[in-house]
Each structure stands twice: as C-alpha cells, then as structure tokens.
Amino acid sequence: MENSKQLRSWLDDMELPHPLVIAGPCSAETEEQVLKIAHELKDTDVNYYRAGIWKPRTRPGNFEGVGAIGLKWLQEVKKETGLKTATEVANKTHVDLALEHDVDLLWIGARSTVSPFIVQEIADALKGTDKVVLVKNPVNPDLSLWLGAVERLHKSDIKKLGVIHRGFSSYRKTKYRNIPEWQLAIELQTKFPDLPLINDPSHICGRRDMIFDVSQTALDLNYDGLMIETHIDPDNAWSDAAQQVTPKTLVQIMEDLRIRKVTDQEAEYRSKLGNLRAQIDVIDNQLLDILGKRMEVSDQIGELKKQRNVAVLQTNRWNAILGKMILEGETKGLSEEFVLRMFKAIHQESINHQEKIINA
Numbered sequence: 001m002e003n004s005k006q007l008r009s010w011l012d013d014m015e016l017p018h019p020l021v022i023a024g025p026c027s028a029e030t031e032e033q034v035l036k037i038a039h040e041l042k043d044t045d046v047n048y049y050r051a052g053i054w055k056p057r058t059r060p061g062n063f064e065g066v067g068a069i070g071l072k073w074l075q076e077v078k079k080e081t082g083l084k085t086a087t088e089v090a091n092k093t094h095v096d097l098a099l100e101h102d103v104d105l106l107w108i109g110a111r112s113t114v115s116p117f118i119v120q121e122i123a124d125a126l127k128g129t130d131k132v133v134l135v136k137n138p139v140n141p142d143l144s145l146w147l148g149a150v151e152r153l154h155k156s157d158i159k160k161l162g163v164i165h166r167g168f169s170s171y172r173k174t175k176y177r178n179i180p181e182w183q184l185a186i187e188l189q190t191k192f193p194d195l196p197l198i199n200d201p202s203h204i205c206g207r208r209d210m211i212f213d214v215s216q217t218a219l220d221l222n223y224d225g226l227m228i229e230t231h232i233d234p235d236n237a238w239s240d241a242a243q244q245v246t247p248k249t250l251v252q253i254m255e256d257l258r259i260r261k262v263t264d265q266e267a268e269y270r271s272k273l274g275n276l277r278a279q280i281d282v283i284d285n286q287l288l289d290i291l292g293k294r295m296e297v298s299d300q301i302g303e304l305k306k307q308r309n310v311a312v313l314q315t316n317r318w319n320a321i322l323g324k325m326i327l328e329g330e331t332k333g334l335s336e337e338f339v340l341r342m343f344k345a346i347h348q349e350s351i352n353h354q355e356k357i358i359n360a
C-alpha cells in the first residue's frame with residue numbers, strides 16, 4: 001500500500017470545519033439510553049454516533065454487549081437524528097449484521113488487530129464496501145501489525161480507510177489506561193501522511209479528567225479526529241464508566257480545544273521559522289559529530305577490552321553514567337524519561353561497536 005491523497009478523500013469530502021468527531025456510549029445498553037444520548041448529540045460537532053454492540057471484555061462475566069438488537073436501535077438513531085452510525089466488528093457475523101443494518105462506519109478493535117486471521121476474515125466479509133472502516137492500533141506497540149491490518153483491508157478494495165490510536169497495553173503502571181507512545185503515531189503519519197488518523201482519548205486515559213489534555217495533544221500532532229465515549233449517566237454505565245463523559249462535557253471539550261493549522265504562510269512566521277530551523281539543522285549535525293566521536297572512544301575501549309579479554313557490558317560504570325546524566329539532564333530541562341531513552345540507545349550502539357571489535 002502506498003500513501004496517496006485519495007486515502008483521505010472520504011474525510012476531505014465531508015468538508016468539516018473541525019476535526020471528525022465520533023461519540024456515543026461505550027456500549028449500547030437499552031434502546032432508551034441509546035436514543036437519549038443520540039438526541040443530546042444531535043446538534044453538536046458529532047459526525048458519527050458510536051455504540052458498542054458486541055463488547056470484547058478482558059475477563060468473562062462482565063457485560064458483553066446487547067448483541068444484534070442494538071443495531072436496530074442504531075437504525076432508529078439514524079432515523080430520528082440523522083446522525084451516521086458506527087460500531088466495532090470482530091468477525092464475519094458482526095460484519096454481515098452491521099452491513100444489513102446499514103451501519104456507516106465500522107472499526108476493528110485493538111484485540112482483533114493483533115490477529116491477522118481475524119483481520120483477514122473481516123476484510124473478506126467487507127470486500128468492496130463503501131462504508132468507512134477504521135483500524136484501532138493493536139494492543140502491543142507494533143506498527144507493522146497495525147499497518148498490516150490496514151493493508152489487508154486495502155487489498156479487499158475498501159477505499160474509505162483510516163486508523164484509530166487508542167494506546168498500548170503495558171505491564172508498567174502509569175497514569176494512562178493504555179500508554180499513548182505518541183512516537184508510534186508520528187511514525188505512522190510519516191509513512192502515511194494522508195491516512196486519516198483518529199485519536200481515542202477515552203481508552204488512552206481510562207478516566208475522564210484527562211480526556212481534554214490528551215485530545216489537545218492529538219490535535220497539536222495533526223490528528224484528523226477524535227473518538228470520545230459519551231454517556232448520559234457515565235457513572236452508571238454498564239462498561240468503562242470511569243472514562244465516559246456526558247454530552248454536555250463533550251460539547252465543552254470541543255469548544256475549548258484549540259484546532260491547529262497544518263502550517264501558515266504569513267511572512268514573518270515563515271521567516272522566523274526558517275531561521276530557527278536553520279539553527280536546528282546546525283545543532284543536529286553537531287549532535288551526530290559528537291556521537292560519532294563518542295563511538296570512536298568506545299571503539300578504543302573495545303580494543304583495550306579485547307587485549308585483556310574483558311566483558312563488553314560494565315553495569316557499574318553504566319549505572320553511574322545513567323544516574324549522573326539524569327541529574328545533569330534535569331538542570332537542562334530534559335525529562336528523566338528522555339534522558340533514559342537517549343542514553344539507552346547510545347549505550348546499545350556503543351555495545352554493538354565493541355561487540356564487532358572484540359569478536360573480529
């Protein structure tokens with residue numbers, strides 16, 4: 001699959017004055033709940049009304065969705081409010097039922113994206129559809145797997161494609177339910193700048209008080225839209241209660257978010273930016289020079305170790321460097337996370353250099 005302007009034509013054709021908004025409850029619970037939320041979202045920025053019909057839950061015994069009956073409620077939503085509808089599909093039966101009930105946008109969930117078998121089954125069932133199909137990132141931070149799923153759909157002649165970034169599972173406890181790993185979405189944009197990219201702050205955050213900030217970060221990073229779980233009574237929702245917001249809060253979020261332009265042609269902005277970028281170019285070259293020099297010194301240490309038959313990895317020395325650099329970094333406004341990532345990469349390169357020398 002190649003990047004092409006056509007990838008985003010379904011979105012461009014909508015000519016939206018704001019990012020695409022997909023909102024609605026995590027799960028369809030009752031017909032009354034589904035319709036009530038839809039009516040509250042009717043005259044807002046919301047473009048697609050979402051509701052989970054089949055809910056893949058981490059453990060059995062939780063509410064697993066109302067099933068096909070919920071699709072009739074979505075049809076009613078469309079009839080009463082004019083909102084387009086959206087739901088998750090996880091197998092051929094879901095696809096057939098969703099198409100039968102004229103759901104406008106289907107997405108593949110994170111737990112399905114990890115399985116090429118499931119993705120292929122869904123791609124086959126959707127072959128040639130003119131519905132919008134979005135692929136959530138796989139639960140693990142694997143860009144190839146994510147793009148592989150998009151490619152399977154593309155090969156099935158599905159034209160209206162896009163991706164949803166919902167964050168990644170981690171054993172590590174963080175403030176996020178699913179850590180964003182923004183750099184992965186940036187890499188995806190670099191490879192496919194025209195593939196519509198939607199952020200799902202609800203699943204990244206897992207709690208409603210962080211949704212605004214994550215949404216703003218997404219817009220700062222050029223995302224094309226947001227999918228935000230919305231419920232009339234979030235605390236009593238049958239699934240994902242902590243991360244849903246009320247329709248009123250959603251409207252406020254959309255009002256407060258600052259939508260960024262891709263660029264600006266104004267002369268003074270362009271000239272100042274040009275100057276600063278020239279400085280960055282010089283500094284980037286200096287960084288590479290310095291790193292090259294560091295590796296030359298590391299090569300000399302490698303020679304020494306080879307002569308004395310000493311191991312490449314020296315944990316005491318390495319830990320001392322890390323501790324020192326984290327403190328030093330702090331004084332220069334560099335986060336611990338960044339210093340760690342950067343020095344781990346430098347250390348690995350240094351080890352690779354010495355490995356080559358010691359085993360030559």
Ligand SMILES: O=C(O)C(=O)C[C@]1(C(=O)O)C=C[C@@H](O)C=C1
Pocket residue numbers: 298301302312313314315317318321346347350351354
């Ligand atoms: O100090 C050493 O022994 C080195 O080989 C240098 C270096 C480094 O790049 O800083 C590389 C490998 C060791 O694990 C520790 C540090």
